[in-house]
Amino acid sequence: MTNANLRRALLSVAAPLLALLVAVALTSLVLLALGDPVRDVWITMLSKPKPRQLTNIVNGAIVLYLSAIAVAVGFKMNLFNIGVDGQYRVGSFAAALFAGQAWLPGILNVIVAIIVSMAAGGLWASLAAYLKVKRGVSEVISTIMLNAIATGLVSWLLLKVAVQEAGSNAISTKVIPESSQLAGWKLIPGESNRVFSLLALAVLVGALYWFILGKTRFGFDLRATGSSETAAVASGVKVKRMVMTAMIASGALAGLVGMPLLFGQDYSYGTTFQAGLGFAGIGIALLGRNHPIGIAFAALLWSFLDTQANALQIRAGVAPELVYIIQGIILFAVVIAYEGTRRLDVRLEQQRVARELAALRAARVTEGAAA
Amino acid sequence: MGRGGLAITTLASPSLGSDTLAVEVTGITKRFPGVVANKDITFSVRRGTVHALVGENGAGKSTLMKILYGVQRQDEGTIAINGAQVDLHSPADAISSGIGMVFQHFMLADNLTVLENVVLGAERLHGISGGARREIRRISAEFGLDVDPDDLVANLGVGDRQRVEILKVLYRGAKILILDEPTAVLVPQEVDELFDNLRELKADGLTVIFISHKLDEVLSVADDITVIRRGTTVASVDPKTVNARQLAELMVGSQLPTPETSESTVTDRVVLSLRDITLAGSEGRNLLTDIDLDIHAGEIVGIAGVEGNGQAELVEVIMGMREPSAGIVKLEGTDISAWEVREIREAGVGYIPxxxxxxxxxxxxxxxxxxxxxxxxxxxxxxxxxxxxxxxxxxxxxxxxxxxxxxxxxxxxxxxxxxxxxxxxxxxxxxxxNPKVLIAAHPTRGVDVGAQASIWDLIRKARHEGLGVLLISADLEELIGLSDTIRVILRGRLTGTFDPDTVTSQDLGSAMTGADGSHDVGAHDAPSDAPQDLR
Known part of the structure; x- marks a missing residue:
């Protein structure tokens, strides 16, 4: 048993490492083909980040982590929630609008705004869930569509409620009161910028994700549905209700994605609010294999690449968009590597079972002969 | 492992000239990770004969077939067809060597005609219309297959479909036919027809390799029998000199278990009762009609029927996976018709799917x-x-x-x-x-003989402990051996009640196809005009 666990652990570390190597090799080939300085690029990408960048990496990872967990809840049930992007926009906007009114004091305002965001995200996701359960519409299609609608809806509503900042074209919701702005933690020495306070939220979400999926009846039902819907039905899981629940939970978690940004950095929702986090979350959930720790590493890696790429233009004369190529190749490689190791794992296990059973039989035969 | 006085010729095949051998398999070994699926398989098939390969599930028959049909490659050993060694890399190679395979699960498109199904993928041979139609008629007449090229496959019964599959293979020029468990889906009467077809094929000089674990059938149709056990050929026997029991013991390598239930433990306490259960399907056809069924504590009720006659739906209704359109299900007197699967399972209904x-x-x-x-x-x-x-x-x-x-x-x-x-x-x-009722659907399907015996034991034990058991099986011997009562299901209706002590497979076969005319042996009120609401 320990052997099998060790093997599995080795395999699960080996696969992403292999994927990274493949990504480095293929990106180098692309750079070579285009006559770009391969060495300079990697020196820039792999240089030790300064404390300031380190903070940015951690902050980026917090947001990506929440997004990936939201996606992973769906993945665990074989639901592909591409709609995290739209769900977190809707949620962030609703939360910013609410918190900006300053109806509640200080931290209470933050907490209720987070709940508002989760409710809005969940509600948005429930549209896709309803369509899937009642009408059989694939959640892949409906969530993509709902992303587009969310973008339009939020922009339109923003125009209605926005305040224009002085001397800027950018518009945003009313800035949240100072008492509700979270100052952040000085975790990384040597620099004045701070890590989002809502790191705590990400840690809490990761722990709950692990606990609920792995240790509770509900989590068992959800995983069973993901691994075999037919077996889940026969075991008494109400699959339709499960789809509803999982999709709404995923949307509610997506509602958390914008919260560290809202309360730790932007203090309002505006045209400059960070976009595309939902899509990054899909890749990170894949890379992290839907595991709460794996996703943490994947989010840090993603954020590291994003941050390091900023210097590419200056130091290597290469467009920072190169990082998208690297990330894309990592994902391709990782999907292939994971499938490869999964098959290997299944094969090794079957071999082991056959071998041990044969040994058992042999032992019995000799016993019988001795008797 | 004593097997007394059995007439077995050992594996050295009868010294025949290779010119009369259609297939010679020598020393085939195939390893999968961790298991040796085939080990030193050796046998020869004489041209113009039906050669049976028998072995229990998991003995390695399917792997051998896949190797012969080019789906998988052997690690060691050789295959010779008509005396010439061949190297089969794909089914296309096998087809061009004259080998054709009829799979257990039919691969026919329901919404196409026989002609269309046959020419699909072989359009170059005789075109797709007139020429092909003539060829199909010719083959059909030559081998007595009785296949009409213009029938829609959806309208054909199981036996007809199988003949279409055979015709498909012949159309592609096969001289050696491999039939994988061809009788698994047939009722006894259809089996007889199939065997007549096989004899025709043989008479015309074709060779048939017949894979089965139903020994009576093998004995009645085969000219030679090769037994496979644990991945290797253990004996070649002459069907004239062995009986089914000896053959079975060769297959298992030990004494054979039988599915027999001892004295009755049936009580008069009803644990599960179904009344007037009807389940509407799409297109207005009922999947289940007026099912009345009582299962008593300590009783095994067997359901016999050709697959697809409502057995699966019956189980789904009892388990709460489907809501019946009408009727009630009672568990120990409590109406559970509207309960969810989970509640039903919690209430004590065990389920072997x-x-x-x-x-x-x-x-x-x-x-x-x-x-x-x-x-x-x-x-x-x-x-x-x-x-x-x-x-x-x-x-x-x-x-x-x-x-x-x-x-x-x-x-x-x-x-x-x-x-x-x-x-x-x-x-x-x-x-x-602590279940009160056990729903066992095909509990020993795809299970080796050893495990089969212990599962039978477990079901008998359950019965002895006072459970009511609903046993659904395609294995008539299993049904007759284990059940206290056998009900026949046909087109969604329970059409007959039989006493397993007196019933024969033939009787059940007739009832399962509706060929017995009287649909209602039992005392309930199912009308006997059932055929009208099929298809």
Missing amino acids: EDRHRHGLLLDAPLWENRILGHQTERPNVRGQLIDAKSAKADTERIVREYDVRTPSIHVTAGSLSGGNQQKLIVGREMSH
């Missing part, structure tokens, strides 16, 4: 998680809302021990166990929650 891979197990999950499946709300699996992994694991160890599940540990995935051991785990799991 027909397809354990799809409905009974999570193949990628470890055994102890599979022990939880289906009983996610019950001790020892859970405490409140939390999974109690420790108790579940301990109880899995117990099941593994008591039900003889052969596994190195409870942490391996369910998918890495053999079918028989998977099934024993399921039976153990279902029996661990």
Whole structure:
């Protein structure tokens, strides 16, 4: 048993490492083909980040982590929630609008705004869930569509409620009161910028994700549905209700994605609010294999690449968009590597079972002969 | 392992000139990771004969067939067709060597005609219309297949479909036909027709390799028999000199178990009763009509029927996976018709599903998680809302021990166990929650003979302990051997009641196809005009 666990652990570390190597090799080939300085690029990408960048990496990872967990809840049930992007926009906007009114004091305002965001995200996701359960519409299609609608809806509503900042074209919701702005933690020495306070939220979400999926009846039902819907039905899981629940939970978690940004950095929702986090979350959930720790590493890696790429233009004369190529190749490689190791794992296990059973039989035969 | 006085010629094949041999297989070995599926398989097939390959499930027959048909490559050994060695890399190679395969599961498109199905993929041979139609008629007439090229496949019965499959292979020029468990889907009367067809093929000089584990059939149709056990050929026998029992013992390598139930334990206490259950299907046709069924404590009620006559739906209604359109299901007097699956299982209905891979197990999950499946709300699996992994694991160890599940540990995935051991785990799991009723759908399908015997024992034990058992099976011997009462299901109706002590397979076969005319032997009121609402 320990052997099998060790093997599995080795395999699960080996696969992403292999994927990274493949990504480095293929990106180098692309750079070579285009006559770009391969060495300079990697020196820039792999240089030790300064404390300031380190903070940015951690902050980026917090947001990506929440997004990936939201996606992973769906993945665990074989639901592909591409709609995290739209769900977190809707949620962030609703939360910013609410918190900006300053109806509640200080931290209470933050907490209720987070709940508002989760409710809005969940509600948005429930549209896709309803369509899937009642009408059989694939959640892949409906969530993509709902992303587009969310973008339009939020922009339109923003125009209605926005305040224009002085001397800027950018518009945003009313800035949240100072008492509700979270100052952040000085975790990384040597620099004045701070890590989002809502790191705590990400840690809490990761722990709950692990606990609920792995240790509770509900989590068992959800995983069973993901691994075999037919077996889940026969075991008494109400699959339709499960789809509803999982999709709404995923949307509610997506509602958390914008919260560290809202309360730790932007203090309002505006045209400059960070976009595309939902899509990054899909890749990170894949890379992290839907595991709460794996996703943490994947989010840090993603954020590291994003941050390091900023210097590419200056130091290597290469467009920072190169990082998208690297990330894309990592994902391709990782999907292939994971499938490869999964098959290997299944094969090794079957071999082991056959071998041990044969040994058992042999032992019995000799016993019988001795008797 | 004594097998007394059996007439077995050893494996050295009869010294015939290779010019009369259609297939010569020598020393075939095929290894899969961790298992040797075939080991030193050697046998010869004479041209113009029906050669049966028999062996229990999992003995390695399918692997051998895949090698002969070019789907897989052997690691060692040679195959010679008509005296010439061949190297089969793909089914296309096999077809061009004159080998054709008729699979157990038909590969026909329902919405196309026979002609269209036959020419599909072989359009170059005789075109797709007139020429092909003539060729199909010619083949059909030559071998007595009685196939009309312009029939829609959807309108054909199982036996007809099988003849279309055979014709498909002949159309492609096969001289050697491999039939994989061809009788598994047929009722006895259709089996006889198939055997007539095979004799015609043989008479015309074609060679048939017939794979089966139904020994009476093998004995009646084969000219030679090769027995495979544990992946290797153990004997070649002459069907004239052995009987079914001897053959079976060769297959198993030991004394054979029989599905026999001892004295009756039937009580008069009804545990599960179905009244007027009707389940409407799409297109206005009922999947189940007016099902009345009582199962008493200590009774095994067997349901006989050709697959697809409503057995699966009947189980789904009882288990709460489908809502009946009319009628009620009562468990010990309580109406459970509207209950959810989980409530029904909690109330004490154990379920051995027909397809354990799809409905009974999570193949990628470890055994102890599979022990939880289906009983996610019950001790020892859970405490409140939390999974109690420790108790579940301990109880899995117990099941593994008591039900003889052969596994190195409870942490391996369910998918890495053999079918028989998977099934024993399921039976153990279902029996661990004090069920009052056990719904067993094809409990020994795809299970080796050893496990089959122990599963029969477990079902008998359940009956002895006062459970009511609903046994659905395609294996008539199993039904007759285990059941206290046999009901026949035909087109969604229970059409007959039989006493297993007096009924024969032939009687059941007639009733299963509706050929017996009288649909209602039992005392209930099913009208006998059932045929009118089919298709």
